[in-house]
Amino acid sequence: MNNTIASAGNWGPKVRSDCEIKLELKSEGGIAIDLTSKVQALYGESIKSQCLEVLEFFGIKDATLKINDSGALPFVIAARLESAVKQLVRTDLEYLPEFIEENKYSTASDRFRFSRLYLPGNTPRMMINAGLHSADGIILDLEDSVPPEKKDEARILVRNALRQINFYGAERMVRINQGEMGLGDLGYVIPHNANLILIPKCENSESVQNVEIKIFEIKNKLGLTNPVYLMPIIESALGVERSFEIAKSSEKVVAIAIGLEDFTADLGVTRTSEGKESLYARTRLVIAAKAAGVQPIDSVFSDIGDMEALKQNVLISKSLGFEGMGCIHPRQIPVIRRGFAPGTEEIEKAINIVFASEDARKKGLSVVALESKMIDPPVVLRAQQTINLAIKLGLLTVNWMDDVHEEEK
């Protein structure tokens, strides 16, 4: 840490909502700030005063600071400046923006996870309105979308995003890096209410358990009680071979996903649209997930221009037993949600089961039966969930039970 010059953030023709910061420590002369920004007239002073506050927070008294701003929000500027500071000064301090109340929700282990939108962890522009697209989950990605030299920056940006951006009820997910680096990532996200951690390139139970233990330690230290779920991503032949073992490696695992880009690369085969090369792996993963009682989640569909092909893909995916799919563009979300949403027949079946259960309850029977067949409690629960979702999606009214009774008359 003998350097005196550091830079952080991004700047360029395609960059928006971000800033590039160059910080040089001096031995005297106080703080000098050189800001270039399109919003200088409106926000120039507030940007500068924020920077002064951050520098003071980290005890820096003499420095020159050059900022190229393309419309960064305060939490982004703060993140970039903190990143630059930490390249020059050894400190455990964190300059945390306000944790907005809207972000302090938990999610249920068995909630539907039809769509989850991937956001590169070092690209503020894509994060800001991500919550408007009604994805079931939002993934702040620290792994493959972040180049190695930007990993540190991304951690701080994602941390601030978790505190500041309202995702409107979407499950707040973070994809950490593999191995040790991933365990290090957790310190930046667990204290800020990440609902679910995606574990990439998962090949064994230990890697899941390591993440579980690390999360436990962090929560324990901070006295946190919110649940944090795990979703291992299977991206190799070895991962597929051990998918059942991985799916049941921890009670915190609520889903396992397959990542076909890496999987087909590991296999050394070309990924095709029919997907014959991965059918075995996908179906095996579905069985492994269901056998372990967790949700099987399909890979992203990479052709973001072809909505019809995506729709077909979702149909096949659902027909094989998958319960969701990754998204790499917001426009994929409605197609995927509609595709995985319960169909008419499914809703009717759920209605029948819930009725039978109601009926049994009223008659004081301990066993629910439908057409002479016993219905297990998890099936009833699942049916109730299907109905709740149908209501949420506008496929049933809140008063569906009365409506159905009405019809029967």
Added chain:
Amino acid sequence: MNNTIASAGNWGPKVRSDCEIKLELKSEGGIAIDLTSKVQALYGESIKSQCLEVLEFFGIKDATLKINDSGALPFVIAARLESAVKQLVRTDLEYLPEFIEENKYSTASDRFRFSRLYLPGNTPRMMINAGLHSADGIILDLEDSVPPEKKDEARILVRNALRQINFYGAERMVRINQGEMGLGDLGYVIPHNANLILIPKCENSESVQNVEIKIFEIKNKLGLTNPVYLMPIIESALGVERSFEIAKSSEKVVAIAIGLEDFTADLGVTRTSEGKESLYARTRLVIAAKAAGVQPIDSVFSDIGDMEALKQNVLISKSLGFEGMGCIHPRQIPVIRRGFAPGTEEIEKAINIVFASEDARKKGLSVVALESKMIDPPVVLRAQQTINLAIKLGLLTVNWMDDVHEEEK
């Protein structure tokens, strides 16, 4: 057991060969029987005298008995009355009808099991002529076809059926219930020469071993020595995941079957006629079965009207390695048997192997070879079975060896 009124059996416009019994215990007045039956003129007296015998057997001296009979055979009437009695009186006594000699056969572990006909365990009408259809096996079902409130009745009816109905050499199978209830079922069927027990919704070795132990205890207590085989049914993702483990869980397991209705429900997918959603599970089960040296048995085909579709289904099933399939209607049996029966090529191959084996035996060779390839003893045994079956099915004459030699001249 403070009730004094009980009923058992079935009565209604579609019910035949059954009776409904209403029994009320009295403190005095002897036995009063009120019988309604189409066959009253012919059998009225004998029905009444049988009822008196049953009541006397259970020590009941004062009661009113109302019987609505739709042509029930004596063993059905006895079963229904015993069921009613046991709702009112705590007793370990069993009123057992004669065990006919024709029912005292055993079956071989490696016999062909192409077709097995499901019979609801509480529906006498379907049992009575079931043996005439030449199914390889007859299943008296105590599980899904029997509603929870009829489980007790069904046990007694099935017990009596096992003693009284001639199934003409079909393997005598019983599908028990899951878990503890299933272990209880065994006491009603093992003493009456059930050849094979189907274990539904099997998900682990323990459930198979529990059945095995219970059977051992029952046989041991009664000094029975007949073999009782096991056929676990795989009906969930977890069952598929553990299919190999289940297939080799006990030496008594001779086959494993897949039940696709429940399996697809467990997976949350729609069952289609092409069956893409279950291809993985089916082929995996075939491999698991063969790897464990047991027969893989396919699911029932539910469209009982479409014989052509059934035929295609059997062809695919056989091509994947299945060795049999369940039937839910007698008319499916001949199609299934023909489909799984050895084809011309298969018979020729078997002939060649048996000849090579004969040849080796005559020459005093320890190793059987066919076209420079060694033939393992199980392969020879299997070929001999194929030939035996071909003879049984009329595809070869008993003197086939001479016939073939003749041709070669």
Added chain:
Amino acid sequence: MNNTIASAGNWGPKVRSDCEIKLELKSEGGIAIDLTSKVQALYGESIKSQCLEVLEFFGIKDATLKINDSGALPFVIAARLESAVKQLVRTDLEYLPEFIEENKYSTASDRFRFSRLYLPGNTPRMMINAGLHSADGIILDLEDSVPPEKKDEARILVRNALRQINFYGAERMVRINQGEMGLGDLGYVIPHNANLILIPKCENSESVQNVEIKIFEIKNKLGLTNPVYLMPIIESALGVERSFEIAKSSEKVVAIAIGLEDFTADLGVTRTSEGKESLYARTRLVIAAKAAGVQPIDSVFSDIGDMEALKQNVLISKSLGFEGMGCIHPRQIPVIRRGFAPGTEEIEKAINIVFASEDARKKGLSVVALESKMIDPPVVLRAQQTINLAIKLGLLTVNWMDDVHEEEK
């Protein structure tokens, strides 16, 4: 060993490059040789003198020897005579022909194994020019292509072939027999630089480990240090069920192969050209192999007349992840090699990875990244191999790196 008459080798209208030997031990009269050969004029004397040398080597002084020669090379004649002698005389001596220098190479564990040509182990005619066809591997087969009564002869012939026939760099493979006989085979091939042993009908780790131990003992005793790799062949349902376990049973395993003729027989199904009956097994084996880090190798294609069908077969095979295939006729080799060779896209990807790696090396970076994604070291290694192979196959020049740089200018 009280016989005095023995015969070895083959003779007949279709036999070439072989000889049949009849040896009768006498108690007096010296050696009498009766030679019939088309090449008698040219080689008659040298054949006889070789036979005298062999007999002297084994201490035989009095015998009559009848030779029907169809153009056998000296190492074949020597093998046949040794086989005859060993039927009559108990001895541990081996009459070893010269071990030519060209045969003393080792192979790399990760070399490409696109094509491997099966040669029946007791048929000299097919061995002699086998090296000219550029197969990646040559298999001298002691198993299914050798009838039981010829096993001993084949061992000696294969041993001599390993010392004398130049296979021009093809990997020198031997398929041994199953079980104990196979362990016995090893003594005839390990001392003579077999590069790889194929283990047929492999169903568990122990059978692989037994071969590994036996090889270790032989090498240890003789002070050999050359690597000997293992390729288990999966040919049964049980083998498929345990394919992952088998693939990782020993560090010496470099590949696992599937043998579909025996596999479909074990399953009791007909082998079709579409192969639906084996798709599960093949894809499962691919995953098992890749998960264990070894090469998955496909079954032979048996219709040696249909090159177009073979080509299609190779395409599918490669698309599923297989990295090679067996050959039963030399004409299949070029089709298979071309099919499995890296395609244009694959080569370009490899070029990019190697460039990125070069780039990282020059910049002193510890991590290789390509388009923001980290590249693991094994991926770089594999890319380098692809490029080496492309060069070998004439798809890239040795100076490709300069050529590509040139293009970019």
